[in-house]
Amino acid sequence: MDNRRLAELEKKWLDGSITEQEAQEYSNWYNLGQNDPVEIPSDIARSKEEHQLKMLQSIMAKLEQDNPVQQPVEPVRPLIPRRVLAVAATILLMLGIGAVWYFNSRPTDEATSIVQYDKKPGQSGLVITLHDGRELLVDSIPNGLIAEENGIQIIKRNGVIYYEGNSNAVVNHTASTQRGRKYQLVLPDGSKVWLNAASKLTYPNEFSGDDRQVQLEGEAYFEVVSNSKKPFTVRAGGQEVRVLGTHFNVNNYTDENHITTTLLEGKVEVKTNGDALMLAPNQQAISANHGGAIAVSKVDAAASIGWMKGEFNFNNANLRTILNQIARWYDIDVKILPGVNQNQVFYGNTSMNQNLSEVLKVLELSGIHMKLEENTLIVKP
16 A cells, blocks of 8 residues: 555544545555564654554544533543444454543443343452461451551551551561452551552561562552662562662562563662563563563553552453453453453553443443353353
8 A cells, every 4th residue: 555545544544534445445454464564654653553552542532522521510531422432442443453442430220231230349458367367357347456466566547557566576467358359558667558459468567687578469559668778679479579669560460471560650670580670660571470581661650550549451451351350359250262362452441430330331342242140251252
């Protein structure tokens, strides 16, 4: 396809006047030679990634223009008609870059055929296991002193866990969240930790010696108190993250095939058994669960902690990862039948503070066929 014809299709694509036949022609050009670099004219975009972003931004602008939002009393997300959303999703899927997800986070009375018995979203909840074996169900205990062990007091204040006092014996504690739960705690050194659903953090009741070490399974966001004399180390599967004082997120779920560390502020050193490097803000380190080489990419670091603010972040996520997030938060099981493309990539985000049926509607609009039977979400080709 010559540049003149490409520019013509590009203009029609962006202003919404492209026909189905022309969209197919444009799609065929875009997906031609997916294993080789795609020749995109420099006056359109400098890279395929920039081209994808440009098209996504143009669709979002067009949708917002066609569906102006009245100024509400309280801010809500714009509600995009399903017809418009379906057209946008179809074109983007044809181009091989996923679907755009925009829909109102407010629950509706509309029933969905894929959910017979709806599931409510998760909530705050934490279990602390002490060295002597006691388990503290934090969400069921009122504010105040909730336990004392070896001279250390564990206090719940405004829904956050704090450690106070001096220990006469350094022992390990474990803070864990079940599926459908997340929580915040403050470690003995004052560092703040937010645990996502189905996560476990093991840490001492007091940081003694020359370093501060914790072990993570699952996902957590850390705001580490600076202490140049005591580095802070997170051991997460095959990764080790070492810092002096900074803000970062670590994702180490065993049902994913990789570990990611995303830096928001400061600097961190990420190590595996085969590599080591320093991260700068808005960089993400990815390695296999067992360690090995580390790949670094530039990301929107703030999006990686959307879960802290009650947002699912599905940007550039494949179907398997998305279903894992949903399963952890709604405490369901997922069964993917043969023939389903688990590696297809999607773009978008949505609220975690809504019933399961509302989240599944988005997947349904994007062409994913599924049905919730009892507590198992069955995904069909």
